[in-house]
Amino acid sequence: MKIFVPRDMAAVAVGADRVAAAIEAEARARNIPVSIVRNGSRGLFWLEPLVEVTTASGRIGYGPLSEADVPSLFEQRFFDGAPHPKCLGHVDKIPFLARQARFTFGRAGVIDPLSLDDYRHHGGFKGLESALSLGGVGIIAAVKESGLRGRGGAGFPTGIKWETVARTPASQKYIVCNADEGDSGTFADRLIMEADPFMLIEGMTIAGIGVGATKGYIYLRSEYPFAIRMMQQAIGIARHAGYLGASIDGSGAAFDIEVRVGAGAYVCGEETSLLDSLEGKRGQVRAKPPLPAIRGLFGRPTVINNTITLASVSFIMAEGAKAYAEIGYGRSRGTMPVQLAGNVKFGGLFECAFGVTLGELVNDIGGGTHSGRPVRAVQAGGPLGAYFPPALFDTPYDYEAFAKKDGLIGHGGLVVFDDTVDMAKMARFAMKFCAIESCGKCTPCRIGAVRGTETFDKIIAGIEPERNLALVRDLCETMKFGSLCALGGFTPYPVLSALDHFPEDFATPPLRHAAE
């Protein structure tokens, strides 16, 4: 009798371990043989801890649970899928999940993350097999055909990046997985690594075969201890089973992976700074060119991709590029794991085809605010993304459509705010965030973010607001066009969107008091 209790970091934070222990104790007391599987999360965070049981008709879920619920669950024979006040019915039919197109997250929460059998049983390594038979050229062609774009932020076509690496001659090449996931309110990378680690291994291996790299690194942020442990274990298991090492799955091709724990700064997620950090230096942004694809880690051609990008490749190679490219919107093909966070009713991971509108995502799927107050703003694409007002909720979720509205898709984060938000403070915070996270290399960001923060302080204090608002706009131009990387270069997005869409928050009088 299998009972699934997530060991996902977010689920554990709300008591999943305690629930698992209670189930085990209760089963022992009642002398009921159960085997508890610690799965990953399905990404429905408001329902965690979400416990599932297998029944003939499929998986039945119960949640959100606390250990106090456990005796009554046993009482009601939940392990047979029996009704209970916390019973959610068939998990697959929960609307939030049922509406998704789970291409990349299909196994997340379903399988035992460290069971190779489970993985294979659910279609794992199908992509690798087809990749091995296609070879490098075929792999790259498929990735190009799929239309996959980088899910780390910039949305750069993955196939083209790989092709550059493949075409650059070198004795050693590298695959680097960017699992630094620093955007506030995002968790897709973590979810994949905790729920389906073999998929990332498979994706990186395919990348390695595709470009001729034999060594991969996963740069994993230190704030993700569960994912670090999970990936290390999974790599060990895969290596032991011959899926990593000198001859992958007996193919003769070599590939291996190492986990490196990140240095903790937001800017270390920026690819060149990440490479510096991997090399043991103090993560500072490098000027491009040279592109990492040509001179990356230790000066060698390097594929650096986001976790989700690499994970998606497993699906693409297993199900075919067409299957992926078929859905989507415009030049944004396939699916995006949208991560709903902030003041939202149903927070979690929603993987769907590009093209849904922002309003659908926030209101229909997210259910509006958690506080029940009207939505006033949504910050899309992480801390460097623009604030969208409800007036722009008809914008389709698509790289180009968002760019046209001076916004970002980024890593797929959406952070919702209700009408109590003070956008002047948010604009100031954007500058402050940039000042705190700046690596300090380039002038517009190093000094600009500090001056920007100070100037907003003046604006908020009602000091020469007009002159200072004009100054902030000039500063934004300097930062946008002058900064070396997107930290300084994109900080103007949240700032200017706040100014443009919420001008009333910057009006004076009445005199406001300086923040902090």
Added chain:
Amino acid sequence: MGLIQEIDYGTKPANAETLVSLTIDGVAVSVPEGTSVMRAAMEIGTQIPKLCASDMLDSFGSCRLCLVEIEGRAGTPASCTTLVAEGMVVHTQNERLGRIRKGVMELYISDHPLDCLTCSANGDCELQDMAGAVGLRDVRYGYAGDNHLDAAKDVSNPYFRFDPAKCIVCSRCVRACEEVQGTFALTIAGRGFDSKVSPGMEENFFDSECVSCGACVQACPTATLMETSVIEIGQPEHSAVTTCAYCGVGCSFKAEMRGEQVVRMVPYKDGKANHGHSCVKGRFAWGYATHRDRITKPMIRAKITDPWHEVSWDEAIAHTASEFKHIQAKYGRSSVGGITSSRCTNEETYLVQKLVRAGFGNNNVDTCARVCHSPTGYGLSQTFGTSAGTQDFDSVEQADVMLLIGANPTDGHPVFASRMKKRLREGAKLIVIDPRRIDLVRTPHVEAEYHLPIRPGTNVAILSAIAHVIVTENLIDADYIRERCDADAFAHWAEFVSQERNSPEALAATTGVDPELVRKAARLYATGGNGAIYYGLGITEHSQGTTAVMALANLAMATGNIGRVGVGVNPLRGQNNVQGSCDMGSFPHEYTGYRHVGTENVRESFEIDWGIKLDPEPGLRIPNMLDAAIDGTFMGLYIQGEDIAQSDPDIKHITAGLSAMECVVVQDLFLNETAQFAHVFLPGSTFLEKNGTFTNAERRIQRVRKVMTPKNGYEDWEITQLISNAVGFPMNYAHPSEIMDEVARLTPTFANVSFDLLDRVGSVQWPCNEAAPEGTPIMHIDHFVRGQGRFFVTEYVPTDEKTGPRYPLLLTTGRILSQYNVGAQTRRTENSAWHKEDLLEIHPHDAEQRGVTDGSWVKVASRSGEIALHAKVTERVAPGVVYTTFHHPMTMANIVTTDYSDWATNCPEYKVTAVQVSPSNGPTDAQRDYAELGRRTRQIEVAAAE
């Protein structure tokens, strides 16, 4: 005469053959592929604003002033990091770019002190220039925001100051320290707005790893890092290019002046030996030129125990001439001689030997180069046919494996060491053979592949072992040997090194090196691509110095590593003009260009040119002169610019010899150690006060240019000329260029050299003649100068200097970065801050056994004598080996060195002496006596001593 302004192209040149054409602001330009847009613009005279870029450094892209627009590309790429592409259309200025640049400058100035008028960089500040270039008129942020204006100054370094309040965090200093100097002493500490330049772990400059090379100061665009001399004097107004007078690297400098006062020395980017870099000595240690110890008036005395009294130049010269004539009359023509200097110019050296040969009528001329490099001259001329290194320094950029033996470049040849390190960071491999774990064995981002810590005195043995591996494992370049070398000599040599007794295993007991390590190193040198050998005094200053040089030459020939870029056998010459002084005929048996005095037609050419009959018999070497003095047959010696009492071995012998002479004439800047035995002191001039040329370790002849009037009244060559005229052999050169013309006329390898040529092309490497009108960077390209390369059998003969129960330790000597040779100059500068005294390095194990603790006084005794100095307990030396420097006369390290010397050239064996070390409580009697002697014999009558 204005200030030489070198163009800064912003990024390094690209050396691709393919040209790329583009348009910049409507002007078409073609540049090599790989050139930055910034540099391409500069080629057509368009200066794109920049602050973080410099053509000495890799592009970095941090200041964001250099943004441009490129048609068809998004955004505003930085021109320093963007490479040109065919057909590119670039706009360097428009309204938007102007606005962004102004925006950046506005940010800079919002965190910068507003004291331009009183700032030391006023007039030479790139930040000022850029504020002007972008038209900044207003700082709308005000000056009340967060800033760094209160950051504390760091004045720990005597030569430059660090004022972080003015720092714009461009990282040029950090990058210069890494890329140019290779020391990695600086980092940017902190992040974001808190980023700041920090030596080491927030130390001050003096206490950090900083070696005070000044590259960071030169790189700094603001007054943040500034020479103390500029802070004190102000900005220079004119400059001349000249050559460093310290070591054999021969760095080229702009002497930047205000009137006759040196403001600063700035390494010259066009200098082909140094490409704009230098070390602490050349850049900063020129203060001795105006030091109060300098003697500027001639002095004479009857006896060496008398005090000196000042006389006029006329009197000093007349007195010298009459003494020498008198001696020759009394003891014979051969009873006088001269010593030339490796510190003086080629022209001065040439003149001294001419004075001896033509004016004195004998060949008793020698040079202290014997102390260091005569084995090189002899060893390489026998094997290859030329008495000099085979490469230029640039060659190292293409070396794949460097074999470094008996040299410590980071201290002895710092600028070349930086270039080695750079190449090593690019991936070349290094083999170090040295008893000590010298810095290059492991320094930031450089690690030797193999370090073979040999026992001192076993160079020849280890080289035989390496040769054994190369021959027996068939790693030789057979084609090369067949085409280029003497077959019989090779066969003979190959048979010799193949013998089992020359195997690494058999020699392990002798060398003390793990045979497997030797095998690996041999394989690497033979098969690792371009193999380049660099060696120093640790090879030559041995009883088997010449043998070891030949052994190196054998290795290079056997592996085909001679005759192209990236390979070669290269001596790292000690003094600035060792090469030149040897070239100029300083040896008793050779005229200029190493031609024997006995060679009829050569001698005749000199006889005709000089209009006088010359002696066909070789003259006396320095040790023979001293012997003859003790025997009473050699009574007069003219010593120009050398301190033989300090730098020659066996000080007792020297003392006895000099004391026995009737007239010793010392021409020098200071009352040096030798002057204690002198009867005439002729004040010399510094390199800043004369015209001439020096020849560096790569045979490069470079100009020395006069930037101030000689304080002593004459350039050194003029003094020699005065003596010559007074002894009756007329000379009347008006300028050193005429001397060089004469050298060129009489020396086939110099035939094309002239000051005009040097002024035109900067420098040339000899041979420079019809066959090579602008010199020869790489020698022996198609064939060896001697025809076929010749292998020599190099039998290892253990030195007679053996350790035993009484003297169980081996002493070796060397030098350190901040001091130069006997320290006459460097001790008279702030460099003393780094090296106040010579220390004895001893391994903790040996120290422990003897009860010696770090910093305590120890006595070092050898068969010859004993000295005392402070101990430094360190694992840099192996057990059984002790090490000291010889920069301070009071150490008298030479008291303990012995008089064994190289069989072929008498080069003294400095590098190995058997000694015992024991605790002591202060200087030895000899040291005390010597100090007392120094005090007595340096007394000057009249009120001249200030």
